[in-house]
Amino acid sequence: MRKSSHILIAALAVAFAGSALAQKGEVVKMVRIDAQSGLLGPVGVNQLKSYQFFAEKFSGKGNPAGVTFEVTGIDNKLSPTESLNALKSAIDQGVRYIIQGNGSSVALALTDAITKHNERNPGKEVLFLNDAAVDPDLTNSKCSYWHFRFDADTSMKMEAMSSFMAEQKDIKKVYILGQNYSHGVQVAKYTKETLARKRPDIQIVGEDLHPLAQVRDFAPYIAKIKASGADTVVTGNWGSDLSLLVKAANEGGYTGNFYTYYAGVTGTPTAMGTNGAGKVYQIAYSHYNMGGQMDKWMAEFKAKYNDDFYTGSVIRIYETLGAAMAKAKSTDPVKVAAALDGIRVDSFNGEVEMRKLDHQLQQPLYMTVWQKADKKYPYSPENTGMTLVPVKTYPNYVSSTPTSCQMKRPS
Amino acid sequence: MEFFIISMLNGLSYGLLLFMLSSGLTLIFSMMGVLNFAHASFYMLGAYIGYTLSGVLGFWPALVLAPLLTGALGALFERYCLRRVHPFGHVPELLITFGLTYVVLEVVQLLWGRIAVDFAPPPALQGPAFTLVNHSVEGLRWVWGAVPLTLCSAADASLRIVCSPFPATRGFMMLVALAMLLSLWLLLTRTRIGLVIQAALTHPDAVQALGHNVPRVFMLVFGAGAALAGLAGVIGGSTFLTEPAMAATVGSIVFVVVVVGGLGSLSGAFIASLLIGVVQTFAVALDYSVGSVLAAWGLGLSPAWQASSLGHLTIAQVAPILPYLLLVLILIFRPRGLLGTRDA
Numbered sequence: 001m002r003k004s005s006h007i008l009i010a011a012l013a014v015a016f017a018g019s020a021l022a023q024k025g026e027v028v029k030m031v032r033i034d035a036q037s038g039l040l041g042p043v044g045v046n047q048l049k050s051y052q053f054f055a056e057k058f059s060g061k062g063n064p065a066g067v068t069f070e071v072t073g074i075d076n077k078l079s080p081t082e083s084l085n086a087l088k089s090a091i092d093q094g095v096r097y098i099i100q101g102n103g104s105s106v107a108l109a110l111t112d113a114i115t116k117h118n119e120r121n122p123g124k125e126v127l128f129l130n131d132a133a134v135d136p137d138l139t140n141s142k143c144s145y146w147h148f149r150f151d152a153d154t155s156m157k158m159e160a161m162s163s164f165m166a167e168q169k170d171i172k173k174v175y176i177l178g179q180n181y182s183h184g185v186q187v188a189k190y191t192k193e194t195l196a197r198k199r200p201d202i203q204i205v206g207e208d209l210h211p212l213a214q215v216r217d218f219a220p221y222i223a224k225i226k227a228s229g230a231d232t233v234v235t236g237n238w239g240s241d242l243s244l245l246v247k248a249a250n251e252g253g254y255t256g257n258f259y260t261y262y263a264g265v266t267g268t269p270t271a272m273g274t275n276g277a278g279k280v281y282q283i284a285y286s287h288y289n290m291g292g293q294m295d296k297w298m299a300e301f302k303a304k305y306n307d308d309f310y311t312g313s314v315i316r317i318y319e320t321l322g323a324a325m326a327k328a329k330s331t332d333p334v335k336v337a338a339a340l341d342g343i344r345v346d347s348f349n350g351e352v353e354m355r356k357l358d359h360q361l362q363q364p365l366y367m368t369v370w371q372k373a374d375k376k377y378p379y380s381p382e383n384t385g386m387t388l389v390p391v392k393t394y395p396n397y398v399s400s401t402p403t404s405c406q407m408k409r410p411s
Numbered sequence: 412m413e414f415f416i417i418s419m420l421n422g423l424s425y426g427l428l429l430f431m432l433s434s435g436l437t438l439i440f441s442m443m444g445v446l447n448f449a450h451a452s453f454y455m456l457g458a459y460i461g462y463t464l465s466g467v468l469g470f471w472p473a474l475v476l477a478p479l480l481t482g483a484l485g486a487l488f489e490r491y492c493l494r495r496v497h498p499f500g501h502v503p504e505l506l507i508t509f510g511l512t513y514v515v516l517e518v519v520q521l522l523w524g525r526i527a528v529d530f531a532p533p534p535a536l537q538g539p540a541f542t543l544v545n546h547s548v549e550g551l552r553w554v555w556g557a558v559p560l561t562l563c564s565a566a567d568a569s570l571r572i573v574c575s576p577f578p579a580t581r582g583f584m585m586l587v588a589l590a591m592l593l594s595l596w597l598l599l600t601r602t603r604i605g606l607v608i609q610a611a612l613t614h615p616d617a618v619q620a621l622g623h624n625v626p627r628v629f630m631l632v633f634g635a636g637a638a639l640a641g642l643a644g645v646i647g648g649s650t651f652l653t654e655p656a657m658a659a660t661v662g663s664i665v666f667v668v669v670v671v672g673g674l675g676s677l678s679g680a681f682i683a684s685l686l687i688g689v690v691q692t693f694a695v696a697l698d699y700s701v702g703s704v705l706a707a708w709g710l711g712l713s714p715a716w717q718a719s720s721l722g723h724l725t726i727a728q729v730a731p732i733l734p735y736l737l738l739v740l741i742l743i744f745r746p747r748g749l750l751g752t753r754d755a
Binding site: 036037038039041042045075180206208209211214216217219220221223224226227240244251252253255 | 414417418421422425520525526527539542563573574575576578651652654655656657660691692693695696698727728731
């Protein structure tokens with residue numbers, strides 16, 4: 001069945017060759033290399049489901065190019081080494097579109113490997129669609145023409161978050177806690193830099209990096225944060241590293257605020273429960289109550305998987321890829337990359353732009369706070385009865401940050 | 412002050428959990444001379460079986476049944492696998508327990524999946540066991556259970572009140588470990604079976620000659636060790652996390668505990684467990700860097716060294732490797748461990 005449909009598609013492709021819609025009906029195979037096991041596995045599993053859910057929505061008539069999207073996953077156990085093996089096996093299977101997000105350490109390794117692969121194998125180029133790795137280096141000192149980031153990087157998120165924090169007069173002492181790898185280090189660096197610029201009176205009373213996805217018990221860290229007298233914790237933690245931190249904070253009676261990147265991600269809503277009301281903030285490019293079509297999709301996703309959809313970049317990737325393939329009239333990665341370069345697409349919250357300079361998607365950011373779900377903001381993740389309510393929106397021109405990227409473009 | 416008390420209790424409760432594991436491991440070693448690599452796998456099995464049983468029967472029956480089941484599995488493993496390779500010496504015994512760790516890991520992943528399961532403690536253990544209320548004027552107070560929020564926030568801005576609750580799960584963990592230590596000690600020193608075990612430890616041939624079934628004693632000890640690991644699993648799994656990597660994480664630490672305490676020494680394992688639990692907890696809180704420690708000793712580093720990442724490395728950052736560092740140091744300077752009797 002599968003084989004015959006492939007033959008049919010090939011025949012269709014031949015039939016349409018040279019016509020205006022050469023790519024119509026083609027199957028675009030994509031592989032997501034991400035963690036599907038271990039402490040951070042639940043996040044990767046949720047996102048793979050999201051890709052497969054939206055592949056149905058965006059295939060065929062769902063995209064202007066009329067192509068069919070097919071996504072499979074390879075478990076990389078969050079290890080850069082395993083990811084490179086996964087990349088090799090994906091390329092050997094003829095896959096030309098690689099997706100990854102969790103772990104900037106992995107993203108840096110993949111960008112490097114893909115850039116080299118493309119240099120050495122002309123005609124077999126591979127595109128890297130990054131949906132969540134937010135280390136600014138990926139679009140600055142280590143930027144690559146073949147890498148496209150759909151999340152907002154740490155420089156953008158911290159710029160917006162610090163603007164919001166600067167207005168909160170009750171913030172006096174801040175503690176920075178992060179995971180000990182590129183992402184956690186960058187969050188700490190940008191937190192200190194932006195706060196020093198906007199609120200020099202805020203004291204950084206402590207800074208800690210803990211091993212990534214290793215800590216089962218955050219009680220010692222909470223005891224330390226309490227002893228430091230911090231009224232606010234800034235953290236880029238995600239997955240179990242955030243949910244266990246919040247759990248330990250509740251058990252340890254810590255009453256300060258949390259400024260986070262990923263409070264809405266699997267596991268953390270349950271850990272926050274009603275105790276986190278009004279105390280946990282999140283900066284992100286989308287939230288649970290975007291309205292319109294998104295609400296319907298989220299309800300459908302929940303009905304189908306009994307899980308919450310939170311990775312808006314999934315939708316953005318399908319939208320921009322579809323538009324780029326229609327523009328390029330091809331699914332060839334080289335032509336699609338050229339079309340993606342600087343593309344503008346209308347997304348679920350207005351126009352977004354894949355900036356030509358560094359391939360960083362320019363998009364609005366939302367500061368949200370954890371509180372009771374109500375009529376206006378009804379979506380409640382993990383059936384907690386709570387939701388993330390937007391308190392401030394930062395449009396594209398505000399969230400945008402400069403880049404030092406000097407990428408090598410194919411001639 | 413409340414930081415010290417809470418951190419100490421955190422450290423002690425973690426140390427006591429380690430003791431529940433290491434006691435079984437060290438008992439099996441002293442008895443059979445087998446370093447059971449799969450011991451932490453029984454810990455994981457206990458957690459997963461406890462998770463499944465608590466879904467059907469509730470937490471408390473699971474707390475009793477899961478260790479018994481794990482113990483039975485351990486006894487079966489001893490009877491049908493370990494005993495068969497016993498005549499071939501220690502290396503095959505070591506290898507078969509090593510192989511068992513992989514089998515258990517894969518079986519657990521097949522049955523329960525590769526990501527953490529939601530094993531929550533029972534309602535009675537959710538919430539604090541007691542709360543320390545530190546009032547800037549009235550001083551430190553001890554209150555059983557939770558404290559109303561109004562008590563923790565001062566109406567007067569000049570007053571500072573800090574409430575530090577201590578989770579009931581951890582209190583329960585300490586209680587169970589201490590009860591286990593006591594009953595184990597009573598069993599070994601005050602009962603007939605304990606005497607037979609102790610005798611079989613040193614003079615198995617003589618015990619056999621007196622008409623005792625020594626292989627059966629071995630099986631019972633192995634089963635009991637696995638059951639203790641299973642008990643630790645139910646408690647540890649519900650307090651922390653129940654996931655496939657839990658065996659690997661705790662397994663290496665448990666080996667450190669038995670080597671540091673002295674192979675085969677129960678009291679050594681007890682001291683080493685507490686030591687490592689407390690060291691790991693407090694190390695997180697120490698922000699002294701290598702550079703600042705050396706400077707305090709009057710050995711100022713050159714500016715280049717101070718700026719380097721090594722000079723900035725704090726004790727908090729190296730906390731995860733401290734137990735292994737301790738292991739290496741003990742093996743160099745006191746190979747038989749703190750309370751060990753035999754020389755390695």
